[in-house]
Every structure is written in structure tokens, then in C-alpha cells.
Amino acid sequence: MGNSFGRLFRITTWGESHGGGVGVVIDGCPPRLPLTEADIQPDLDRRRPGQSSIVTPRQEADQVQILSGTFEGKTLGTPISMWVKNEDARPEAYSEMATKFRPSHADYTYQAKFGVRNWQGGGRTSARETVGRVAAGAVAKKILREQFGVVILAYVTQVQRVAARIDREAVTFKQIESNIVRCPDENAARKMIRLIERMRRAGDSVGGLIECVARGVPPGWGEPVFDRLEADLGKAMLSLPASKGFEIGSGFGGILLTGLAHNDAFRMKAGRVRTVTNNSGGIQGGISNGETIYFRVAFKPVATVMREQQTVDIRLKNTTLQGRGRHDPCVLPRAVPMVEAMAALVLVDHALRQRGQCG
Amino acid sequence: MGNSFGRLFRITTWGESHGGGVGVVIDGCPPRLPLTEADIQPDLDRRRPGQSSIVTPRQEADQVQILSGTFEGKTLGTPISMWVKNEDARPEAYSEMATKFRPSHADYTYQAKFGVRNWQGGGRTSARETVGRVAAGAVAKKILREQFGVVILAYVTQVQRVAARIDREAVTFKQIESNIVRCPDENAARKMIRLIERMRRAGDSVGGLIECVARGVPPGWGEPVFDRLEADLGKAMLSLPASKGFEIGSGFGGILLTGLAHNDAFRMKAGRVRTVTNNSGGIQGGISNGETIYFRVAFKPVATVMREQQTVDIRLKNTTLQGRGRHDPCVLPRAVPMVEAMAALVLVDHALRQRGQCG
């Protein structure tokens, strides 16, 4: 259970890294949206292994096919099924995984939960699972952009200790995509790339931060008290592999201010209610207030390292495991489209919910 | 929408700070659990305004009544309805709120979303809304403790810049409750209390961090890929008023380590698979691994301050608002039982889901 997300715009993902493929079904997509594979593929290409020298070299074209839910290039309002075939299945490369639990992976917990697991390439716990999310997120982003005027951008702001300086109100998609680490601060990007390459050579890995902004969200999205917009965004981000933290607006840093300094004063501006500062991150009381929504997600260094580590095998004996084969020294560049996708899924769902209840 | 939480152990809360009261309905509680108001009231007393010199002086007894779902002191398996009457209704104290949006409160966003709001004491956006959560959480904690051997403890670890040192494996309920700020480090607690009292005198407010631990959770709880245990915990915490951030295990700090240092090696210990370190925070791949689960929540300084602030009124004119009356200089001591409650609600729901699917 737990493979569906959303209430009115609802996705269900499926698939393991080895087997027939990975995919997603979207239920609740508004009808008459122009949609073809060409709307989906670019985000899958941004998520794809092998796209640059700093990500995992696993080679998969990840060509998406829309199997249902569109007709003559438009959505029907019926379920949209999308599928990406698995190609680069090399089970033999992973055979040690059949008997040993990789440290800080999900091998042991899946075995404990289900009493069985697909150990090939991590099975369902592989980051390959996010293909379906990114495909559905591309649809969600298109609806937000075309029907609600909302733009979502994510970018890397920190890799280990290398932090970028980014103007979140001005940053553009082009700037983000201008380098392979997806950090719009060119200086920082260079240092990040060098750090990641060093990690690759060392067979080690690094984590960091991704920030995401949503511009143009109108006041009124979000469903307190439990489905607050930041709560659903937080859940969405914490459901991504390797994420360990989430903060909205001033976040953890905000606790250093007093209330008087932290509060966002209201002022009229161009006929609209605006806030002078935006410590709230565009959300107050769980509902969007019309300012830019922004939040950050912490991703741990990925667990796959090319080094020997202590572990336990399936017969519950202590042993060691030597990392082998391909490895992804930093998940952040590929996680950028995942963060955007999950943000878009949350926002489009809340847009439809708001329209449903409040007209 | 959005006032229900959980899938098998499902709560629905209702109520505004002014009106007939606040309450909760639990659907899905296991039958035959001994349960009376005496199981609920202690946590409500920990959440209650007026409990100490450092929280809001609003006086309400917050006596809970169980209206359904029990018989001869035991749960029936049918919905448990619990109700706390409102008593201290002083609408006149809030009359300026009828026409002016309080900065960083939800007045404006509720008005924008619904086109109407109960401005008395914040209505549904008041922290009083959490009464229902805490009442339901007391039931969840009892089930976890008695039927699954799981203990949940939360405590304040930081108020603004005052940070505590706490051994999360050893900390006890008694230590937490030994002072009014609910910080088990006595030295830090004294400083925190002094800081909060200074803020009260200044009419200002401070935020901070609450940490929560869950001990005894067996391996196997959590429902990837979307309902990962940390994702549901994150959502639960970010649905609490004033929360701005969530981190599990190593969290934001974990990004400073490399993968090799961050990974939790497995070792057999007393016949069980254990990890040598616990950067994972007791959850791997979204599923509990049998180690202590721990996470931190950042709470901003509360928005109500006794000072003049710039704002906008309901006719969209710039104006100022002078804070008056009672104020809560720091939400943290009262938020401790809220964090415990939400953690318990997530865990008991996942316990039942695991039992449902996997037997």
C-alpha cells in the first residue's frame, strides 16, 4: 500500500528497476489538455541516468509511452497510463545483493516487512521508481502553467559544504539548466562539479540541498487542518528517496528571530494584498497567500559507495560487502526534476480541491 | 476538506476557538482497549493554556467527554467521539480582528479561500484546534504502548539560540515533565524559561525545536513509496500550527557527511539485526528498521505579539494593528504533547496497515 498520491489529481506508480518496466496511472486529470509524449520526455531526460559525467552511468533511454487517456492529442478525463520499459537489466552485476543487506539501503527493511524482495538493482526501492512520478509531474506542471499561470522551478543550492547564492525571485529555467549540476550560481556550480567528481573517484558520495519555488500560486490553495499546503509539500518531498529534511520559508533558520522580526507585515501593492517580507514562504495557516512559495529539501549522501562496509547477510551472519559497478556520487542533479514533479502534483491537486469545494 | 488524518486509524477533528467546542472522531480504533476520560485528560492538561507562567494565560479547564465508542470502559471498535466544550469565550477581546488581518496569521488566507471566516480568537486557525489531535493521540499512544510496546517521547531541545544536550536513548518522561518548558536538560531549561519570560515582558515571542523519539517500533512499519514512515511523520508535524521544518535522523546536518561516513553499518546484536550508528533515524527506505526513530520539528516564533504592526484591513486599506490581551510568548511547551500525539497517530495507523496487508 502507499503507492498512490493525491486526492483529486491522483497518481499510482508501479514498477521495479528490473522487470517489465516502470509506470504511472493518473486519475483525475482535467479533460481537453493537449498532451503527447513530447510533453513528458524532456523531464524524463533530466531525470535519466547517464545524462552527464557526474551522475550514474546506467544507460537507459527511458522512452515514455502514453497507453491511455488521450485521444487525438488531448486528454480525455479518463486515466492516463504511462509506461517506460526497462532496458539495462544486468542482474548479474548485483548478485551479491541477493544475500547481503546494503548498509543504509532498504534491503533489510523490505525483507523485514514483506518477507521477500526483488534484490535486483534494488527492485522497488531503486530511484528508478521515480520515473512514474516525473512523468506525472510533467502533466501536472503543464496544467499549472497553462490553466493556472503557475511556474515551478527547482535547483541545487548546496552540495555538502559548497553553498550557492541564488535570487529566488529572479532565477530562470535556463540558468538552472546551464550546467550539469543544476545550480544557477555558476561559481558554486563549478565547485560542486569538482567536488562530485572527486567523490566519484573516491568511490564515495555527497548530499546537499535543493530549493524549489512556485510562482503565481493564487491565494486560497491548501486544506487545513491536516492537508495544509506545506504539510502536503513536506510529505511529497520526504517521500523522495534519500530525502531527510524539509523546511518552508524561514524554516529552521527562522527560529533565531523573534516574532516581531519574523512576522510578514501586510501592505497593499498594485491593488493586491502583499507581504513586505516572505518568511512565511508563501503559505500562512496552511493556505497560499499569493506570494512566491519556496522550500528546501535535504538529501543525504547516497548509500551506494564503492567501498567495503560491514553488514549482515540474509542468514543473519555478520559479513562485509564491497561496492561494485556503477555508482551515482550525488543524487542532486537528477533529483531536481523529481522535486519539481512532486511540487507540481501537490499544487495541481490543491487547485482542483479548491475549485471543487469553493467553486 | 482536509480535516481527517490516517487511513486505518483515522481521525476527523472539528471546532473553532469560539463556538460549541472542539472535538474529534476516531474511526478504526481496535476494539476491547480499556479507555476512559482518565486516559485522555493528562495530555490535554499538558496542552492546556494557563498551565504555567510561560504559556498563554487563557483559562480553560478543557475537560474531555467521551460521547461514543466505549462501553463498560472498553472500546467497541465503533467511532470514538470526544468533545471539549469552549468556556473562555471573550469575543470582545478580539474585536479588532474582525476587520484587520493579523500579520503572519491565517486571517487573510482563510478570508481569501472561503470568502468568510470566524474572526473570534482565530476560529478554526486557533491552536485550540489541536485539542482533538491531542485527545486522539492519547488513545493512539495507549494502543502503541499496550499492544505494540512502543513508547513515544517529545521534548524541547532548543529555544531560539539556547540549545540543550539530551541523550535521546535515555531520556525519560519524568525528566521532560520536571520543568515547565519540557526540556530535560535542566541547565538549558532554566535559560529557556528566562528567555521566554523576557519575551513575555517585551510583548514578543520566540520559537525553537522539539525532538521526538519512538522506541520499540519493530522493523516493517511504513508504506513506500508515498506513505513512507518519514513522509507521513513529516506531514503530521508540518500540519501543526507554527511548524516550519522537519528533519529525520541526521537531517539537514547529514549533508555535511560523505556517504561512507553517513551509512549505518549492520551488525548482529543479541540475535537481532542492528545498526552501529543511527543516522537513518530508525527508518530506511521509508520502513522502520527496529532502531529508535527520532526527528526534529522547527516551530517559528508565534505570530501574536503585543506590539504595533503594519497590516491591511478587510476593505483592503493599509492600517496598523496593536497586539492586545493575552499572548503566548513560546508555543513549545504546549506543542510537546501535540508532537507526541501526531507521531502516535502516524505510528498506530502504520501498525494497523502493516497487520492488514502482511498479516
Added chain:
Amino acid sequence: MGNSFGRLFRITTWGESHGGGVGVVIDGCPPRLPLTEADIQPDLDRRRPGQSSIVTPRQEADQVQILSGTFEGKTLGTPISMWVKNEDARPEAYSEMATKFRPSHADYTYQAKFGVRNWQGGGRTSARETVGRVAAGAVAKKILREQFGVVILAYVTQVQRVAARIDREAVTFKQIESNIVRCPDENAARKMIRLIERMRRAGDSVGGLIECVARGVPPGWGEPVFDRLEADLGKAMLSLPASKGFEIGSGFGGILLTGLAHNDAFRMKAGRVRTVTNNSGGIQGGISNGETIYFRVAFKPVATVMREQQTVDIRLKNTTLQGRGRHDPCVLPRAVPMVEAMAALVLVDHALRQRGQCG
């Protein structure tokens, strides 16, 4: 579990026949709807025991209180909590029920499922549980009437073998309420009343049929493939106590026609697409087509009879049970507002869902 109904307009009911009372929480009600207890009470009075000589004499005023979700006479968009206190609690009248399972009641199955039950007056299995449904249904009917122009009417069409002749396109609320059995065919109504009175004297009971019409539903409501409008209506009706069957449009009788005779030809009429006949019952492919929706529900004779019956006791010994006290010889007059309520809950939920997905 299973005490909530609806997806966007979602109700949760609670309460046993003995205990603090019965109630309902509505989540997702559109904001700014004028609403007071005066909108709810009339339907509760139609549902109430003791309203006439042919229903159970149990005396309860069933005064509803709105505890939350409204402000200055209008809905807030927040949860609406409604409560009816229990008054006529006479546990001693039911003491034999503590140890013996009443035939064709739910005593045995609740005991088997939960290992415990509130045997007083049937507890949760009492028809008193429907108070919350009828209260929520009154809100749903008001929304449908005022915001969508939809009118819902239910009426008794058959009691045992006494069948009425009713023009479903013309029947009015006034005609339905003109007699105590709620059958708008006066001749049949008289015979039905005599039959029910004879049953009361015999200590026996009778069942029958209720038909319900919804006029004014626009084309487009209903969510195939599982949440077809007739599927959700069917579930709603089959969730009512004592219901054993549901049919929409031509229903069971329709199987006697061939396809050619059964098909509803389309014709333009006053600029709208209309059907010449209405065997479809206003729903095609699970979606409303703009014609009057109509369906029938079969209610079995109620199980409580004032006669000796064979049964088993809680220690699993064969025994007999002598029915005593008050009894309701025919549930139909009181079930009429229940049927209307459930129909309204389904329709308003689908209205909001259609608005959410399709704008």
C-alpha cells in the same frame, strides 16, 4: 472503520443508541451557505420515533445542535459538527439483549467481529445511527436546491403486497407528507396504514419499497468506472439498515425487454438533448444525462418482533428470546428521509467532484 462517506463532501457519523448521543461531522461543505439548526430539524422530525401511530413509540425530541462550522448563520468551509443528545435511555428494557443474540439483528456479527458490543438498544447497530446521516443530508439537500437547482423526493411505493401508483415526474413533497406512511397515493396509503396497524397488533412487521427521484441534475455528474453515479447511489442505499435491494431505472423489470425496446432514443427538445423514454433512470454509463434520476430500494420487514423466537446466547447455548417493549412494525415511513439524505449526499459529492476535475 467505514463510518465516513463521500470524497469531497465527506461525512463521518458516530454514536450509539445509548451513551452520549449521536452525531456527524461534515468536511468539505462549501462556504457561505446560510445554515442554522432550523434547516436540519425538520428532517430529523421526519426521522424521529414517536412521530405517528405506526412507528416505534420511543420518545426522543432529537434536538440537533450545530457545534462548529458556522458563524453568523453561514457555513465557514470548516467542519460542521452536529450533535443530538440521547434522552430515552432505558437500558433495563433491553437486559435480555446482553446475553442473547436477536435473530436477524447484528448482535451476533458485532460480537464476532469486535469481541465486544454495546448491547443496550443495539448500540451502533440501532437505526438511531441514521440521525447523523439525516442531519448531514439536510445540509446536502439545501446545497443541491439552492446552488444546483436539484430537488430530491422519496416516498413509499409498496408495503408488503400493497402497491401504489405514483407519477414520478409530478409527485410533490406536500403529497408525500400528507399522510403518516409517506405514500402519495392516498388509496394505497390507507391500505398500507391498516396493514401496518394490523402488524403492530400482531407483534409482527412488514417491509416494502421506497422510490426516490432527483429532478434537475444536469448532464455530467458521476465518475466512472467505479464511482458511477448509480454505483454510489446503490452503496448509499444498501448502507441503510434493513435495505436488501436497489434498482435504478428499469431495474430488475428491465430484463424482460429486448434491447430495442429498452433503449432510450435521443431527441432534441427545447434546445436540449433529451431521451424519449427513461429506462436508464437518468444515468447512462455511470453519468447523469439530464433526465430525472429515479431508483427503488427494498427494505425487509424489521427484525424486532414481539414474539418468541429461537436463538443462541452468548455462551453458545440454544435458547429462545421473547420480544418485549416497543417495536416498529414498519421502518418505511421513517426511512423516507434517510433515503433522501443518502441520495443528497451522493449527488452533492459528485457535483463538487465534477466541478473539481472539469471546472
Added chain:
Amino acid sequence: MGNSFGRLFRITTWGESHGGGVGVVIDGCPPRLPLTEADIQPDLDRRRPGQSSIVTPRQEADQVQILSGTFEGKTLGTPISMWVKNEDARPEAYSEMATKFRPSHADYTYQAKFGVRNWQGGGRTSARETVGRVAAGAVAKKILREQFGVVILAYVTQVQRVAARIDREAVTFKQIESNIVRCPDENAARKMIRLIERMRRAGDSVGGLIECVARGVPPGWGEPVFDRLEADLGKAMLSLPASKGFEIGSGFGGILLTGLAHNDAFRMKAGRVRTVTNNSGGIQGGISNGETIYFRVAFKPVATVMREQQTVDIRLKNTTLQGRGRHDPCVLPRAVPMVEAMAALVLVDHALRQRGQCG
């Protein structure tokens, strides 16, 4: 929306009659169940067009592929994705459907709801949509049989006026499958087949009744008050194409009895609580009582007839439509596996829910 069914064992179907195919994702299947395509294909073959002389001749092999959720022949506990490719796509055969609404089909209502539709072969409204249900139902039936000892059988009991006599406690799968109409009464079956063949020649169609029994369900399944077992069964059946009515146990006929005659007396038998009669249909108060569950579903004559009918076109002009090509004179033989599938989906979901809440 509305393409998912179930709460713990949850399916989502997708696909149109023309396009990439049809399929289903199962979320929540218990792990370690042996499962291959060979478990699924037989039921798809029973559902398939072209299987006999009395069903539609559309030729599709309907070969199912399991794309995810199994490993080495066992379920993983992760989503099971199953896919059947479309083969017999002859869009030209349906071209008149692009502009004319077929009477008593869903062409008009889909157009009204979504403002667009896939008119090829009915798109999502085609009975081909049930492929996913039947595939998922085969998994559900296997779980019920192997893990809970529950057997589900459906069969045709009436075609138009030709009614069968069947002993529901004794009927076997072999008897049902012994003839092409799936009626275990051989005499009636012969008449039914002759009637259906006459209808085919006349270009007309007939409907009828399917009865379904579930043997071996233990006491305690079902979730009042809304998710009563019969309510969920009713919804499941009424979500099937062409179904117009549902009755459980004594059903519509039960209203002719008085309460005393209708009640099922309890008696101990072989150490178990049993009922002497079974008018309740194995369910009391929404919960199974351990007796055989049985219910009937009414299917209207299918709407596709090879005759000229009055209708309206997409430009809202009156016109006529001449039925052409292949037609299915009676849906009943192919609906038998659909009924079984939906019954199994309801029962397995309730089995898991009961285990989740009550242990």
C-alpha cells in the same frame, strides 16, 4: 476520477477499447503469494469476446502480461501492474460513432461531462474496460481461496423470461462451465442459448440475472456503517456495465414476508453459531455471519442493436443511427467472470481491513 476501488487491496484500472491497451495496478496485495500469468489468463479467457457462438465475435487474444510486483513467481507486496494489449482495432468500423450518440450508450454523457471523448469502439465506456477488473479479480480469488478458504462462484440464473433452478449450496464451477451460457441448469441453459441465438439473428439483445455465492467467509467481515459488506458488494456490481439492480439474500422478494417469517433463527450446529434459514444472505448488520453469501445482479439487454434507431448527433440535430458490424446479443456469459472478480475484490479488501483493525 473514480477509477480506483478498494481501501487496503486497491485496484486502479485504465485503458480504452482503442489505444495502447487496457490494464490494472493492484496496490496492497499480500506478499509471497505464488502468482504468474497462468493464474490470470483463464478468467480473461472466460471474459474474452469470441469465446463462443453467443457472444460478440470481436477477436482478441487478451494475453495478459505482469509488468511488476512479482519476483521469482511470488508477489512482492509492491504494486502489481498487468497489461493487455489492444489488437483488434478497427476504427473505421465505428466511424458513424464519431458524430452520433448511440441510444442508451454513454456517448452523450461522456461528451457532456468531459467535452471530449474517444468515440472509437466506445473508448473507456467499452466493456473492454473490465479486462483490468477481471485480471485483478483473479488475484483476489486466489488469495481468498488459498489464505482464507473462501470460494466464489457466479452463474446465469435468468435470460429474459427463461429462469433456471439452481441449488446455490451445491453448484460447482464445473457445472457452470459445462455450457456456453454459464447456467448450471442444463435445461434452462439450452433454452437460453436458443433465445440468445434468435436475438442475434434479429439484431436485438436480451438481459437477465446473474447470481453469485461466496462460501466459507468467516463471521466478522464488513465495516459498518457505510462500508457494510452488502453496500460494497452492491457498489461493485452496479459499477459493472449494463447492471441495473442488485439484491442480497431475500432481496426484493423478501418484502412479501412478515418479520417473523423472514427472520433467520440462530441454532448451534457442530459447535458453530448457524442460522436455520438464510434470508439475510450471509450478512447481518453489514457484517458476514458465517453463512453462504449470495446476491443477484440484473443486467439490462445490451444497448448495441443492429437496427435503425432515433438519436441526436454531435451538432445537436435529430438523426437516425443504423447499427452495424459485430454485436453481443447477451452480455451475461461474459459478465459471469466480471461478477466473480468484483465480489472477490470486495471480499479480500474486507478481509485485510478486518485483520488490520481487529488483529
